[in-house]
Amino acid sequence: MKILISNDDGYFAPGLATLAAHLSTLGEVVVVAPERDRSGASNSLTLDRPLSVRQAASGFYYVNGTPTDCVHVAVTGFLDFRPDIVVSGINHGPNMGDDTLYSGTVAAATEAFLLGIPAIAVSLAGKNRHFDTAGQVATDLVRRFQAQPFSRPVLLNVNVPDIPAAQLAGTEVTRLGRRHHAEPVIRAQNPRGEAVFWVGPVGPEQDAGNGTDFHAIRQQRVSITPLMIDLTARDQLDEIQTWLNP
Known part of the structure; x- marks a missing residue:
């Protein structure tokens, strides 16, 4: 089995090393990961300059671009094989609800999915650094895929409680929850006296009830959410058609 791994925290991130160590037991x-932390890069591609691929002492390859760049370059030209699956992570922090829209971790997996390759984004929902727990979860999922592949590519967003593996309360297939709007930006001043703004923290959860990824994590269960890319608001097609042709 051939597995491509990427992330958005950078090729030096401990979660990436843990994921690679766990999945190397399977194939x-x-x-191929970004040369620096590109958290929040979403699905951006670098189109205004060429990209380079270099190899670190660890054997990992790193790209001077975004997580999407990493997977795109790897699959469409750099690698001499087509991966059977792409796994992105382990992200240091959750990617749930609306946050998936901004996540570089999810974006790397999304790029693989768009290229027709099954993909899994794995995030550790906390800051306690139980990366081994997430590594075990990722390994189990890839092993399941290896034994029983899907009939068509899937995109799975996986969030793992930041606790020892023995304390996990199971696995739940979930939907994305929703947050309130983000908190206001934080205004500051640079050394020249000019106003600068920091993007504030995420807002509180709005839709976090039973069945959501937020709820599963609070119950110490692994959350697995299948994602899709079609952004068409199908329930508004007739309304917009009528609006254009009253």
Whole structure:
């Protein structure tokens, strides 16, 4: 089995090393990750300059671009094989609800999915650094895929409680929850006296009830959410058609 691994925290991130170590037990692993932390890069591609791929002492390859760049370059030209699956992570922090729209971790997996390759984004929902727990979860999922592949590519967003593996309360297939609007930006001043703004923290959860990824994590269960890319608001097609042709 050939596995491509990427992330958005950078090729030096401990979660990436943990993921590679765990998945290397299942097959051939190649890591292609950003050269620096690109959290929040979403699905951006670098189109205004060429990209370079270099190899670190760890054997990991790193790209001077976004997580999407990493997977795109790897699959469409850099690698001499097509991966059987792409796994992105382990992100240091959750990617749930609306946050998936901004996540570089999810974006790397999304790019693989758009290229027709099954993909899994794995995030550790906390700051306690139980990366091994998430590594075990990722390994189990890839092993399941290996034994029983899907009939068509899937995109799975996986969030793992930041606790020892023995304390996990199971796994739940969930939908994305929703947050309130983000908190206001934080205004500050640079050394020249000019106003600068920091994007504030995420807002509180609005839709976090039973069945959501937020709820599963609070119950110490692994959350697995299948994602899709079609953004068409199908329930508004007739309304917009009528609006254009009253």
